[in-house]
Amino acid sequence: MRPILKRPNFSVISEAHVNRIIIVNGTATGVEYQQNGVTKIAHAAREIVLSADAINSPQILMLSGIGPQAELEKHDIPVVKVLPGVGRNLQDHPFVRVNALASRPISLMKYNTLVGKCVAGLSYLFSRRGPVSRNGLEALAFIKSRPDLTNPDVQCHLFMLLMDEFYLKSPRHGFSLQMNISRPESCGYVSLRSSDPAAPPAMYANYLTAEADMVVLRESIRVSRRILAQPAFAPLVDREIGPGPEVRSDDELDAYIRETASPTYQMAGTCKMGDDDMAVVDSSLRVHGIDGLRVADASIMPLLVSGNTNAPVIMIAEKASDMVLGRLPLARDH
Numbered sequence: 262m263r264p265i266l267k268r269p270n271f272s273v274i275s276e277a278h279v280n281r282i283i284i285v286n287g288t289a290t291g292v293e294y295q296q297n298g299v300t301k302i303a304h305a306a307r308e309i310v311l312s313a314d315a316i317n318s319p320q321i322l323m324l325s326g327i328g329p330q331a332e333l334e335k336h337d338i339p340v341v342k343v344l345p346g347v348g349r350n351l352q353d354h355p356f357v358r359v360n361a362l363a364s365r366p367i368s369l370m371k372y373n374t375l376v377g378k379c380v381a382g383l384s385y386l387f388s389r390r391g392p393v394s395r396n397g398l399e400a401l402a403f404i405k406s407r408p409d410l411t412n413p414d415v416q417c418h419l420f421m422l423l424m425d426e427f428y429l430k431s432p433r434h435g436f437s438l439q440m441n442i443s444r445p446e447s448c449g450y451v452s453l454r455s456s457d458p459a460a461p462p463a464m465y466a467n468y469l470t471a472e473a474d475m476v477v478l479r480e481s482i483r484v485s486r487r488i489l490a491q492p493a494f495a496p497l498v499d500r501e502i503g504p505g506p507e508v509r510s511d512d513e514l515d516a517y518i519r520e521t522a523s524p525t526y527q528m529a530g531t532c533k534m535g536d537d538d539m540a541v542v543d544s545s546l547r548v549h550g551i552d553g554l555r556v557a558d559a560s561i562m563p564l565l566v567s568g569n570t571n572a573p574v575i576m577i578a579e580k581a582s583d584m585v586l587g588r589l590p591l592a593r594d595h
């Protein structure tokens with residue numbers, strides 16, 4: 262925003278918490294927000310673009326009276342527009358890690374000393390090179406957990422350090438292969454805890470409830486072991502410590518997955534674009550049945566992208582700005 266901060270038709274209000282969108286006769290006319298304990302309203306002459314992410318955009322819509330009828334009634338929120346898909350279809354890319362000790366002190370942990378940190382900092386300062394110029398994820402691959410698949414279903418990250426549960430307290434040299442489910446089938450939802458905008462919404466991610474997701478993670482551990490055993494890698498590996506070579510059967514792998522799997526925080530899908538009953542926005546990102554209100558963030562993805570979400574969200578935002586400016590044709594079905 263910095264280059265355009267001085268434009269007369271542009272202002273940024275920070276340290277503000279949006280309570281709800283004000284809707285009058287089916288048209289979004291303003292945003293009610295809280296700043297320093299004071300409730301204020303920003304009026305909209307043309308339209309409002311909601312971009313509060315896949316968790317908070319559905320919360321704000323529900324607080325504004327747009328969402329599943331039962332959910333609104335449960336919290337005594339006057340119903341403005343029944344859209345049953347608000348908050349549903351929550352998706353993320355959960356992952357499991359395979360951890361291995363290194364046979365030599367070659368991981369990024371070698372920089373985890375005062376001297377190491379100075380060397381890393383100075384090399385970046387003077388040459389823009391070294392470990393600080395990178396993000397620690399040296400290699401990434403989209404792979405198939407089973408050879409018969411048409412498309413990759415796992416995103417594999419190689420961490421150049423051992424990301425086990427002790428990695429901050431008693432760091433050791435090693436590697437972690439992080440295997441994310443690219444196309445998860447488990448689906449959760451976001452709902453309200455209360456009608457108080459200051460209360461966080463309730464999230465039910467339902468990770469790994471689809472058996473297919475368990476299968477993908479299970480097979481991805483087996484693929485990780487094959488990667489670590491390759492001739493180029495094997496000499497650098499001392500031994501696998503997570504889950505550990507003795508953990509082999511489906512049941513044993515499942516137990517490890519259920520104990521250690523984690524979210525990637527790439528939530529999407531809760532205000533999905535489309536024209537079915539569960540869709541929240543149309544293909545121009547306008548909220549169905551409400552004038553002057555769009556949603557432009559990760560929540561509009563009908564299906565979570567198979568890779569990282571940040572760049573696709575920037576694409577959504579770029580496209581939304583073209584739509585607001587009238588550079589793209591509007592969808593007819595509103």
Ligand SMILES: Cc1cc2nc3c(=O)[nH]c(=O)nc-3n(C[C@H](O)[C@H](O)[C@H](O)COP(=O)(O)OP(=O)(O)OC[C@H]3O[C@@H](n4cnc5c(N)ncnc54)[C@H](O)[C@@H]3O)c2cc1C
Pocket residue numbers: 277278279280312313314315317318321525526527528557558559560569570571572574
């Ligand atoms: C820990 C973490 C690591 C991640 N790592 C990666 C990664 O490596 N690569 C990648 O591609 N993606 C990553 N992601 C995901 C990526 O950050 C998100 O997909 C992306 O930022 C989503 O964009 P968005 O516009 O939907 O929401 P956000 O970027 O979350 O923006 C929403 C904004 O709305 C504000 N907001 C919410 N509610 C209110 C309210 N009531 N009032 C006022 N403001 C409000 C929030 O403060 C926030 O600034 C990561 C996410 C997390 C949390």
